[in-house]
Amino acid sequence: EDKVVQSPLSLVVHEGDTVTLNCSYEVTNFRSLLWYKQEKKAPTFLFMLTSSGIEKKSGRLSSILDKKELFSILNITATQTGDSAIYLCAVEAKADKLIFGTGTRLQVFP
Amino acid sequence: NAGVMQNPRHLVRRRGQEARLRCSPMKGHSHVYWYRQLPEEGLKFMVYLQKENIIDESGMPKERFSAEFPKEGPSILRIQQVVRGDSAAYFCASSPSKGPFATQYFGPGTRLLVL
Numbered sequence: 001e002d003k004v005v006q007s008p009l010s011l012v013v014h015e016g017d018t019v020t021l022n023c024s025y026e027v028t029n030f031r032s033l034l035w036y037k038q039e040k041k042a043p044t045f046l047f048m049l050t051s052s053g054i055e056k057k058s059g060r061l062s063s064i065l066d067k068k069e070l071f072s073i074l075n076i077t078a079t080q081t082g083d084s085a086i087y088l089c090a091v092e093a094k095a096d097k098l099i100f101g102t103g104t105r106l107q108v109f110p
Numbered sequence: 111n112a113g114v115m116q117n118p119r120h121l122v123r124r125r126g127q128e129a130r131l132r133c134s135p136m137k138g139h140s141h142v143y144w145y146r147q148l149p150e151e152g153l154k155f156m157v158y159l160q161k162e163n164i165i166d167e168s169g170m171p172k173e174r175f176s177a178e179f180p181k182e183g184p185s186i187l188r189i190q191q192v193v194r195g196d197s198a199a200y201f202c203a204s205s206p207s208k209g210p211f212a213t214q215y216f217g218p219g220t221r222l223l224v225l
Contacts, residue, residue: 042218
């Protein structure tokens with residue numbers, strides 16, 4: 001059965017800290033891996049990764065995929081309170097559906 | 111360009127009633143996906159539709175649940191004879207095309223509460 005596992009489940013840090021969120025997967029017919037940020041509303045798209053070893057960056061966020069070891073990491077540097085959210089990892093497998101992990105709940109305190 | 115729109119945002123139903131959830135995809139998007147997020151759980155795929163066609167409904171319960179995406183109008187997720195276990199957030203996503211590089215954009219969700 002296709003599976004996406006995120007760790008840690010929960011993370012509490014202070015502003016300015018750097019965090020690394022992990023996502024490992026076992027799916028058939030891997031197509032892409034996506035990261036979303038979910039606050040009290042819809043998940044918002046962050047990154048799509050399809051190739052190993054190519055880092056994607058957006059401001060203080062960056063992500064990279066390892067298709068050999070079947071995992072991805074999401075890094076957030078110099079965290080701010082506005083980064084507090086649930087970060088969802090999803091893998092697109094066959095039939096165009098996304099398989100989500102349970103998310104990592106990040107809380108950033110001032 | 112308006113994002114994915116869902117309504118209602120909150121819906122309260124008593125056991126046995128019907129729930130209808132609507133999703134209007136982003137302009138130019140012809141692919142719609144429905145996901146359910148149970149309390150303290152991740153998002154789970156339910157169904158994938160294109161205009162007038164159900165492409166994949168492998169994640170949708172066989173009974174009481176149905177979905178459609180007519181030629182005109184929004185996509186509808188319909189839950190008949192709701193039970194307390196149906197209480198969840200239902201998210202709709204849309205994408206402009208099929209395939210491995212078509213990002214799905216999510217609506218704000220409908221939070222269904224069954225009393």
